[in-house]
Amino acid sequence: xxxxxxxxxxxxxxxxxxxxxxxxxxxxxxxxxxxxxxxxxxxxxxxxxxxxxxxxxxxxxxxxxxxxxxxxxxxxxxxxxxxxxxxxxxxxxxxxxxxxxxxxxxxxxxxxxxxxxxxxxxxxxxxxxxxxxxxxxxxxxxxxxxxxxxxxxxxxxxxxxxxxxxxxxxxxxxxxxxxxxxxxxxxxxxxxxxxxxxxxxxxxxxxxxxxxxxxxxxxxxxxxxxxxxxxxxxxxxxxxxxxxxxxxxxxxxxxxxxxxxxxxxxxxxxxxxxxxxxxxxxxxxxxxxxxxxxxxxxxxxxxxxxxxxxxxxxxxxxxxxxxxxxxxxxxxxxxxxxxxxxxxxxxxxxxxxxx
Amino acid sequence: xxxxxxxxxxxxxxxxxxxxxxxxxxxxxxxxxxxxxxxxxxxxxxxxxxxxxxxxxxxxxxxxxxxxxxxxxxxxxxxxxxxxxxxxxxxxxxxxxxxxxxxxxxxxxxxxxxxxxxxxxxxxxxxxxxxxxxxxxxxxxxxxxxxxxxxxxxxxxxxxxxxxxxxxxxxxxxxxxxxxxxxxxxxxxxxxxxxxxxxxxxxxxxxxxxxxxxxxxxxxxxxxxxxxxxxxxxxxxxxxxxxxxxxxxxxxxxxxxxxxxxxxxxxxxxxxxxxxxxxxxxxxxxxxxxxxxxxxxxxxxxxxxxxx
Numbered sequence: 099x100x101x102x103x104x105x106x107x108x109x110x111x112x113x114x115x116x117x118x119x120x121x122x123x124x125x126x127x128x129x130x131x132x133x134x135x136x137x138x139x140x141x142x143x144x145x146x147x148x149x150x151x152x153x154x155x156x157x158x159x160x161x162x163x164x165x166x167x168x169x170x171x172x173x174x175x176x177x178x179x180x181x182x183x184x185x186x187x188x189x190x191x192x193x194x195x196x197x198x199x200x201x202x203x204x205x206x207x208x209x210x211x212x213x214x215x216x217x218x219x220x221x222x223x224x225x226x227x228x229x230x231x232x233x234x235x236x237x238x239x240x241x242x243x244x245x246x247x248x249x250x251x252x253x254x255x256x257x258x259x260x261x262x263x264x265x266x267x268x269x270x271x272x273x274x275x276x277x278x279x280x281x282x283x284x285x286x287x288x289x290x291x292x293x294x295x296x297x298x299x300x301x302x303x304x305x306x307x308x309x310x311x312x313x314x315x316x317x318x319x320x321x322x323x324x325x326x327x328x329x330x331x332x333x334x335x336x337x338x339x340x341x342x343x344x345x346x347x348x349x350x351x352x353x354x355x356x357x358x359x360x361x362x363x364x365x366x367x368x369x370x371x372x373x374x375x376x377x378x379x380x381x382x383x384x385x386x387x388x389x390x391x392x393x394x395x396x397x398x399x400x401x402x403x404x405x406x407x408x409x410x411x412x413x414x415x416x417x418x419x420x421x422x423x424x425x426x427x428x429x430x431x432x433x434x435x436x437x438x439x440x441x442x443x444x445x446x447x448x449x450x451x452x453x
Numbered sequence: 454x455x456x457x458x459x460x461x462x463x464x465x466x467x468x469x470x471x472x473x474x475x476x477x478x479x480x481x482x483x484x485x486x487x488x489x490x491x492x493x494x495x496x497x498x499x500x501x502x503x504x505x506x507x508x509x510x511x512x513x514x515x516x517x518x519x520x521x522x523x524x525x526x527x528x529x530x531x532x533x534x535x536x537x538x539x540x541x542x543x544x545x546x547x548x549x550x551x552x553x554x555x556x557x558x559x560x561x562x563x564x565x566x567x568x569x570x571x572x573x574x575x576x577x578x579x580x581x582x583x584x585x586x587x588x589x590x591x592x593x594x595x596x597x598x599x600x601x602x603x604x605x606x607x608x609x610x611x612x613x614x615x616x617x618x619x620x621x622x623x624x625x626x627x628x629x630x631x632x633x634x635x636x637x638x639x640x641x642x643x644x645x646x647x648x649x650x651x652x653x654x655x656x657x658x659x660x661x662x663x664x665x666x667x668x669x670x671x672x673x674x675x676x677x678x679x680x681x682x683x684x685x686x687x688x689x690x691x692x693x694x695x696x697x698x699x700x701x702x703x704x705x706x707x708x709x710x711x712x713x714x715x716x717x718x719x720x721x722x723x724x725x726x727x728x729x730x731x732x733x734x735x736x737x738x739x740x741x742x743x744x745x746x747x748x749x750x751x752x753x754x755x756x757x758x759x760x761x
Contacts (some may be wrong), residue, residue: 113512148658148660148662149661150658150661150662169661170662170664171662171663171664172664175662176662176663177658177659177662179655179658179659180655181653181655182657183653183656183658183659185656185677185678186678187677187678187680189560192718196663196665196673197663199663199665199669199673200663200664200665200666246662248663296756318752340753386548424623
């Protein structure tokens with residue numbers, strides 16, 4: 099078991115820099131998820147931790163050893179790949195045992211380790227099968243088994259659920275989380291799916307263009323996003339972001355948006371972006387009021403069961419709001435949308451950073 | 454509506470009566486008919502004819518007379534045939550493993566080379582594009598004695614004695630085999646490279662993380678996953694070596710088959726029997742033997758190498 103420390107980590111391919119000196123400390127036993135759009139450097143960072151990519155600058159330490167120049171096998175890590183990387187010509191048992199290929203154990207001990215791991219992952223009845231006779235979820239479990247069998251200090255997962263269908267993904271997510279609770283090993287998990295990040299992580303690392311934008315617990319990122327990108331990336335459906343003007347009169351700031359100005363306790367720059375989550379922007383009933391009130395025409399209605407989302411053409415563009423599931427507005431009808439001031443998140447229009 | 458139905462039916466009542474699947478079958482056989490006719494006439498008919506001729510005595514001038522298995526009995530008693538049989542198998546059992554190991558070694562290392570990869574691959578492939586005759590004559594020149602032959606020039610300048618190569622009963626066969634291996638090497642390298650490229654890199658990365666050595670990766674991952682490629686090349690090159698002809702014919706053209714038939718393969722014997730001695734029945738009997746040998750070797754290899 100070990101933590102990981104990343105300091106000023108840089109990766110270049112030729113003259114293109116893809117990771118720009120990032121810093122991060124991962125505690126022992128922590129479940130950290132790297133999330134971001136493709137090309138943000140999250141997989142590259144993971145592969146540098148694994149030792150599959152050279153490090154151009156900065157250091158990575160696992161435990162208290164700097165591992166920059168160590169071979170992958172000397173780092174005491176295990177990795178699970180997106181395409182599972184299980185060998186088609188070996189049985190499930192042989193695949194899992196391959197993780198012990200270099201271990202100094204006799205045959206019986208290896209067999210015992212494989213059986214223990216298979217037991218944990220529910221693979222015992224499948225041990226003699228070939229991978230071609232397994233479902234996607236079972237293959238992924240074999241890949242996890244091969245990683246587990248060596249009892250590594252750190253698990254690395256590179257988008258392990260991307261090849262699974264939605265239902266199986268939810269199930270494997272649960273299994274991975276329970277596995278972490280049971281083993282308590284440090285896990286670094288890379289995904290582009292914010293739902294995976296939210297549900298699995300102790301801490302989420304949001305990356306974009308080779309920079310870390312924000313690090314924090316899932317709810318911390320959801321409640322207090324540091325910038326527009328994180329705000330829109332975390333949470334589903336995506337947060338509405340509307341441009342607005344701010345005014346200051348007699349030392350009091352006010353937000354000029356919607357039907358009436360909204361008084362704001364802190365000083366604001368002139369141009370701001372106002373973020374409001376669809377769940378907190380509600381279709382108002384007759385005569386109902388709110389701090390922020392916007393009006394528009396319903397374009398699309400999306401019933402989801404417990405709630406219904408409506409896309410509304412408003413002055414700030416297309417907005418997504420929630421309506422009552424029982425009594426949603428009709429397409430084409432005029433509606434008023436309302437949100438409390440406490441639900442608004444303000445960002446500087448120039449820097450896109452939170453205010 | 455009525456107009457549309459009229460148009461749809463205009464294809465003819467018989468054709469319209471067929472189900473979709475039957476229509477597909479008709480189209481499929483329509484397209485297959487041309488190559489089937491061609492192969493039937495050009496390949497399969499003469500093959501069957503060879504079996505018939507092998508039971509006759511025929512010199513192209515008279516009409517063939519049926520002699521039963523006499524040609525085969527003569528063949529079994531012919532010492533030249535057994536010498537030729539031995540040569541043919543030497544080509545096979547030296548040529549196939551040697552060329553495949555060589556081709557794999559080159560491909561395995563070339564796969565890791567990024568610098569001038571395409572150019573080096575082209576260099577290996579070039580002999581495959583060259584006519585066997587031209588190649589054979591260049592190699593013939595290599596094997597000449599001093600002062601003409603390149604190899605003997607080098608050997609003697611290093612202070613060793615000259616080698617007879619094509620003039621020796623023991624060295625002639627390997628000397629003919631060398632350019633044959635070289636000529637086929639490019640093809641095998643390219644096929645091996647394609648096979649190596651088809652193995653996902655994550656297999657290797659996973660093995661690296663598990664700390665498996667390069668040799669173990671080769672033995673446990675690369676070779677098993679290359680099995681389909683290896684089977685194809687073993688069968689393909691075995692057939693090639695069993696049918697070896699143009700290299701031998703051109704390198705020993707003064708005395709086809711080398712000193713004391715030291716290099717003569719079965720196909721050359723067939724050629725000589727048919728087109729020098731005009732003993733068609735006897736040549737056909739040899740052809741039948743070659744056919745059976747090729748069949749057995751290919752089936753045996755497919756069986757041994759098949760996935761258990």
